[in-house]
Amino acid sequence: MTRLFNDPADFREELIEGFVAAYSRLVRRVPNASGVMAVDAPQPGKVSVVVGGGSGHYPAFCGYVGPGLASAAVMGNVFAAPSAEQVYRVTKAVASDAGVLYCYGNYSGDVLNFDMAELRCQDEGIDVRTVRVTDDVASAPRGQEEDRRGIAGDFFVFKIAGAAAARGDALDEVERLARKANDHTRSFGVAFGGCTLPGQAAPLFTVAPGRMELGLGVHGEPGVQSSHMRPAREVADLLLDTLLADAPQDVGSTVAVLLNGLGSTQYEEMFVLYKDVNRRLLAEGLTPYKPIVNEMVTSLDMAGCSLTLCWLDDELTPLLDAPCASAAYTTI
Amino acid sequence: MSSPEVAISIVRRWLALALERIAAQEEELGRLDAAAGDGDHGATMVRGLRAAVAAADKAEGNAGQLLVEAGAAFADASGGASGALVGALLSTTGRTLGDGPYDTANVVRALQAGLTMVKRLGKAQPGDKTLIDALQPFVDALAAQAADQPLAAAWAAALPAARQGAAATAAMVARRGRSAKLGERSLGHPDPGAVSLTLLLQAADAVLSTG
Numbered sequence: 042m043t044r045l046f047n048d049p050a051d052f053r054e055e056l057i058e059g060f061v062a063a064y065s066r067l068v069r070r071v072p073n074a075s076g077v078m079a080v081d082a083p084q085p086g087k088v089s090v091v092v093g094g095g096s097g098h099y100p101a102f103c104g105y106v107g108p109g110l111a112s113a114a115v116m117g118n119v120f121a122a123p124s125a126e127q128v129y130r131v132t133k134a135v136a137s138d139a140g141v142l143y144c145y146g147n148y149s150g151d152v153l154n155f156d157m158a159e160l161r162c163q164d165e166g167i168d169v170r171t172v173r174v175t176d177d178v179a180s181a182p183r184g185q186e187e188d189r190r191g192i193a194g195d196f197f198v199f200k201i202a203g204a205a206a207a208r209g210d211a212l213d214e215v216e217r218l219a220r221k222a223n224d225h226t227r228s229f230g231v232a233f234g235g236c237t238l239p240g241q242a243a244p245l246f247t248v249a250p251g252r253m254e255l256g257l258g259v260h261g262e263p264g265v266q267s268s269h270m271r272p273a274r275e276v277a278d279l280l281l282d283t284l285l286a287d288a289p290q291d292v293g294s295t296v297a298v299l300l301n302g303l304g305s306t307q308y309e310e311m312f313v314l315y316k317d318v319n320r321r322l323l324a325e326g327l328t329p330y331k332p333i334v335n336e337m338v339t340s341l342d343m344a345g346c347s348l349t350l351c352w353l354d355d356e357l358t359p360l361l362d363a364p365c366a367s368a369a370y371t372t373i
Numbered sequence: 374m375s376s377p378e379v380a381i382s383i384v385r386r387w388l389a390l391a392l393e394r395i396a397a398q399e400e401e402l403g404r405l406d407a408a409a410g411d412g413d414h415g416a417t418m419v420r421g422l423r424a425a426v427a428a429a430d431k432a433e434g435n436a437g438q439l440l441v442e443a444g445a446a447f448a449d450a451s452g453g454a455s456g457a458l459v460g461a462l463l464s465t466t467g468r469t470l471g472d473g474p475y476d477t478a479n480v481v482r483a484l485q486a487g488l489t490m491v492k493r494l495g496k497a498q499p500g501d502k503t504l505i506d507a508l509q510p511f512v513d514a515l516a517a518q519a520a521d522q523p524l525a526a527a528w529a530a531a532l533p534a535a536r537q538g539a540a541a542t543a544a545m546v547a548r549r550g551r552s553a554k555l556g557e558r559s560l561g562h563p564d565p566g567a568v569s570l571t572l573l574l575q576a577a578d579a580v581l582s583t584g
Contacts, residue, residue, distance in 0.1 A: 050420065095452075118420070120411040121453040126445070144514055150454035157457065238413065241403075244411045260411035 042237050043341060053096050053118045055339045060103055064368045067107040074130035075123060076115045077103045082112035083137035088206040088215045090114030090142050091132055092199055094151055094184065097238075098259060100369030101195055101338045102145075106136030109365030110203035111144075119238055119341070120260045128158035132169065134312070140168035140212035144202050144219055146191025147173040168212055172219040174198045176228040176349060178220075178287045179256025179265050186224075192259050193301035193338040194226040197351040197361070200370070204363035220359060225292060228301075229283045230347030231276060232257035234338050236304060248344075257347070259303070259340040273310070277317035280348040285325060292352035296322065297361055298332040299349040304339040305348050318348060330358070337369070375475040375524070380436035383580055390428050392422040395569060408480050409547060409559035414455060421451030421459065430525060432445050436475060437483075440467025443547040455566050458491050458504065459573075465490040477527045478520040484512045502545040502559060504566035511535035511574055525581040528574075535574050539567040 046052050053075060061070045061077060068077040076093070083089050092102045093115030096185035100113035113135045117123035132141055143159060145151050152173065159169045175186055176194025191198075202219035210218070232254040248254050248267075253276075256265035273280070300315050302308070315334050322329050330353055338347075353361065363372050395402070395418045402415030428446035429439045441464045448460025466487035470479060480557060488508055497503045499510075514531035522530075541564060547559040 117452040118413075118417075120413050120416055121451070121456070121555075124449040124452045124456060126449040148454075149495070150452065150457070153454050153457040154452065155496070238416075241412075245407050258411075 043239040043241075046239045050237075052239045053116060056096060057103070057116060059169055064182055067366060067368060068103070071113060071131050071134045073125045074134065076114055076131040076134075077106050077116070078113040078131070078135050079107050079111070081108050082135045085137060086139050087137055087209055088139045088142055088212050089135040090144055090199070090202045090206050090215070091115065091118070091128075091135060092144050092195075093123055093128065093131070093155070094145050094148070095122055095260070097236075097341045098338050100336070100367075101108050104369030105199050105203075105367050107365065107367035107371075109207045109363060110327050110367045110370065111199055111218055112203075112206070117150075122148060122154050125154040125157035128155050129161050132158060132167065134160050136162070136167045137275075140170070142202055142206065142215050142219060143169060143171040143211065144195075145173060146176045146195055147188075148190055148260075153343035158252065170212060170216045172198065172202065172216060172223060174223055174226075176223065176226045177258075177285060178227050178229050180258070183287060190258065192230065193299055193347045193349045194223070194228045194351070196299060196301075196333075196337045196370070197226050197297060197349065198222045199313070200365070201357055201360040203365060204360035205372070207365070208360075218356065218360065222351065222360075224359065225289055225352040225354075226349060227284050227287050227289070227349050227350040229255075229280050230257045230301075230303070230345060231255055232303065232343060232345035233260040233270070234305070236343035238341070249288070254345075257303070257340075257343070257345055259338060259343075273314045274317040277314055277321055281318065281321045281325070284348060284350055289352055290349075292360070293354055295328045295330050295353045295358070297339060297351040298322070298329045300332070300334045300353075301338055301347045301349060302336040303343040303347070304336065305342045305344045308334070311346055314346065331361070375473075376473045377435055377475075379584075380473065380475040381439060384436045384439045384443070385426075385429050386582045387577050388422065388426045390580055391573050392419070392426050392579045394572050394576050395419055395422055398569075398572060402569055404573070405562055405568060408562040410565070412415060413453075414565040417451045417453055417455055418459075421447040421456055424450030425463070427531065435472040437467045437472060440464065443470070454495065455504070455569075458495050458566075459570070460534040461490050461494055462487040462508070475524070476517070476520075477518060477522055480524055481512070481516045481520075484515065488512050490547040497548075500545060500548075502542050502547040502564045502567075504513065504570040505565070506542045506545070506564065507539040507567040507570045507574075509537040526576075526579050528581050532574060532578050535571045539563055539571040543566045
């Protein structure tokens with residue numbers, strides 16, 4: 042249930058205002074647009090990374106704006122892609138002479154609107170490239186990776202793109218590294234309960250007691266398969282069986298790990314689950330690197346979690362480690 | 374054939390009636406969307422139409438220009454895929470229609486341009502379970518009417534094709550858009566975008582038939 046709102050139609054606008062009021066040390070409002078930009082953006086000679094998508098997924102997307110991470114986030118209404126007009130305005134506000142990289146989850150609404158804005162910006166001489174996040178293995182089979190949707194893997198791709206941009210890499214290189222991060226990232230999730238849009242009385246979908254949905258979507262799209270509820274250790278194995286069967290080719294044995302809460306799953310439950318995720322990773326000969334057990338891409342008040350693995354190498358690890366500051370993720 | 378002043382009035386009354394009818398169906402459209410999507414289609418359409426009504430009331434110029442402004446406002450207020458597509462449909466149709474004449478032949482030509490733009494942007498074809506499954510049969514049926522037939526009569530005669538097209542989406546499996554990710558789960562429910570587009574076309578029929 043979403044309880045704290047005024048007029049549901051004002052939800053996005055009011056959350057942006059409150060977010061900027063709370064984190065003015067990191068971000069400022071993009072004038073006349075539904076978005077926020079890093080206090081240090083744009084920087085001459087450095088690529089600006091613009092992320093975005095519908096609201097309802099905090100800390101995606103505004104929570105990742107700040108020095109060393111995203112330059113700006115375009116914020117749509119709850120579960121709706123931002124309009125091309127808003128993407129355009131935010132891009133104009135942060136475009137630097139080094140160009141702009143769009144980075145967002147692969148959903149048709151986002152693709153349409155970001156693509157339309159990209160064309161308009163290119164017409165005006167701004168060099169804009171796009172890397173779409175496609176980490177959710179449940180959303181399309183192997184061989185159709187580019188059709189998959191983006192879920193919690195957003196975080197690793199944004200972080201690596203933002204770090205490459207902050208380091209001063211040229212646009213070609215920032216784009217290549219973001220694409221590589223995406224190619225190395227896989228996610229799979231389970232849902233135990235639906236989420237409710239602001240102003241709505243009923244959830245988008247429900248999960249029957251004693252059941253769980255596999256392959257949930259972060260917009261409350263039902264899962265691709267339903268199963269009986271299982272003990273945490275079996276859920277850990279189920280998540281890892283699925284991810285490891287879909288592991289990218291020619292990668293090493295060090296993996297960044299994100300166990301992501303969807304909005305109303307308790308942290309302590311997630312640690313119970315992580316114990317078995319860790320056990321299984323080690324048993325598979327994989328080395329977990331700086332694991333994160335946290336809410337990084339949520340779906341309002343949805344119950345559930347997802348597991349993301351990002352296979353690291355000498356190129357990606359330093360970018361993951363590079364310093365950044367944002368409302369949701371800071372590393373020094 | 375409508376005079377330029379009548380055409381402006383028709384566009385404004387159509388958008389206002391469309392808003393009223395879509396708002397009345399907001400929850401039902403949301404339910405259809407929740408079957409395989411995120412359940413916000415009704416709310417998104419209402420938000421877009423409110424902005425479109427306001428833009429068309431404020432805009433100056435001919436009926437075509439009103440539609441261009443309404444489309445831009447719709448796309449910006451709605452967001453999402455449906456916002457971009459319906460907005461582009463309104464804007465492209467309006468741009469092609471321009472200052473008329475507002476007769477059947479010209480409206481067909483304008484809607485064909487709008488349909489082409491929607492297909493290009495959305496990369497969808499008939500049978501993909503999208504609004505195109507209502508729009509394409511409607512435009513084809515309208516084009517099949519005698520070009521010298523009054524627009525109101527031609528529109529009314531073409532309308533069943535949109536209704537049938539929207540209903541037929543229930544038997545389709547989504548291949549584009551977010552519901553495509555759910556494949557078979559979309560089966561059995563009509564596409565909310567095709568249903569809401571039909572509501573827009575029906576509202577236009579009601580306005581045209583009263584002149």
